[in-house]
Amino acid sequence: MSVIWLLLVKELHSLWRDRFMLGLVLYSFTAAVYIQAYGISHDLHNAPIGIVDGDRSPLSQAITDSLRAPFFQPPVAITAGEIDQAMDQARLIFVLDIPEGFQADLAAGRAPTIQLLIDATALMQAGLGATYIQSLVADEIARFKTGRLEQGRAAVGLQVRVAFNQSLATAWFTGTMALITNITMLSVLLTGAALQREREHGTLEHVLTMPVQPIEIMLSKVLGTGLVILVLTAISLLGILHWLIGMPLAGSIGLFLAGSVFYLFFTTSLGIFLGTLARSMAQLGLLFILVVLPMNLLSGGMTPLESMPEWLQTATRISPTTQYVAFAQAILYRGASLDVVWGEMAATFGIGLLFFVFSLTRFRAFLAAQQ
Structure with a gap:
């Protein structure tokens, strides 16, 4: 030794x-x-997003307001003609296109469509952001239709508890x-x-x-x-x-x-x-x-x-x-x-x-x- x-x-x-x-x-x-x-980082953070708001209704404004920090940058208002240039130049990862008459169609019981454009070269944020945006839009639509989230109508209530890394x-x-x-x-x-x-x-x-x-x-x-x-x-x-x-x-x-x-x-x-x-x-x-x-x-x-x-x-x-x-x-x-x-x-x-x-x-x- x-x-x-x-x-x-x-x-x-x-x-x-x-x-x-x-x-x-x-x-x-x-x-x-x-x-x-x-x-x-595997988190969605400070992602640039643009909004084409053709409806200009309280619902479309509520959807825009739900896209907030720290997940997204302040949404940029653009026109439909500016989408290609903004995404080609990688200035935006997401563009949410809300069509004209969206709120009226929804109130009338029709099924209008919202288009979400994604720059998938930013692969990590693209996947996380798409899911997050869909959830936010669905929540705002449910809130508009019923005045509250429709969790109470679900057959099964899913309660999520995060273990070991609660802040993700x-x-x-x-x-x-x-x-x-x-x-x-x-x-x-x-x-x-x-x-x-x-x-x-x-x-x-x-x-x-x-x-x-x-x-x-x-x-x-x-x-x-x-x-x-x-x-x-x-x-x-x-x-x-x-x-x-x-x-x-x-x-x-x-x-x-x-x-x-x-x-x-x-x-x-x-x-x-x-x-x-x-x-x-x-x-x-x-x-x-x-x-x-x-x-x-x-x-x-x-x-x-x-x-x-x-x-x-x-x-x-x-x-x-x-x-x-x-x-x-x-x-x-x-x-x-x-x-x-x-x-x-x-x-x-x-x-x-x-x-x-x-x-x-x-x-x-x-x-x-x-x-």
Whole structure:
């Protein structure tokens, strides 16, 4: 253990002297998490909308007034002839065309038509906005016809209760996924880069002349990188997600960090494995993209696993990244305890242990080739 401790201190000193890598790590767990939380929004917010009000009735005015902030910008009154130009120039995402005589036809029992034009190149806002506008228009029509919403006439009353994210804040989800993604990427990259850095600078040969075992060298790199990532994870979780973004932490922070230790056992071993395959830092970067990018895309953090083909769902469930995302979301969002997430945590640790043994075998062969 004394040898591992000395090698661990050496790894931390090496990272401290590599100011570029140190700056990248600090940025990834602070500013990058905040930027991704608010830069990738799944909410309808401040969407530009135009109104062609051919009816100019109290009902059409009520519909216009219902399209309010923060979901929409103040509606822009335009004519039918200005629609094409406004949408071609991407000045408007939505245009609501209310025909002449709309209120009179509705009062007479006829079924008039309102046209909603959508710029679907703004895909996220287009889908959300279309549903929201239809709901608002339907509510105003119901209020006009009966003087109240027609919920009381429905055969079944649907009462919606939102759990775990009552404000439907996208930043909470995207910020957490940014943190988990950065944990994966930086732990793999730092470990592989540490091995490549020693190889390129010639310090690996110095280490091999010392009375140390391959497992001691590998453990020092795994523990060093894991310690740095774990500390920054705690800082990002409490400082960025909880304090700055305002995300409530429903579950135990200690349980989440304990599960992160199991996951880091796998990712750092993966970094060692990739470091033994690559012959330069550039090759390590290419291998990193080929391996880590699919892991993140198929983890269930960006898209639900249920939306994938069944064979792909089965294949991705053996990945520790998928298991980590599952129990991290359960702990941080839903306040799950150990008796709920122990299966995913055990799978993460088991697969990580197997890969550690596999990477150690590869690392031994790698060191033997260097001597």
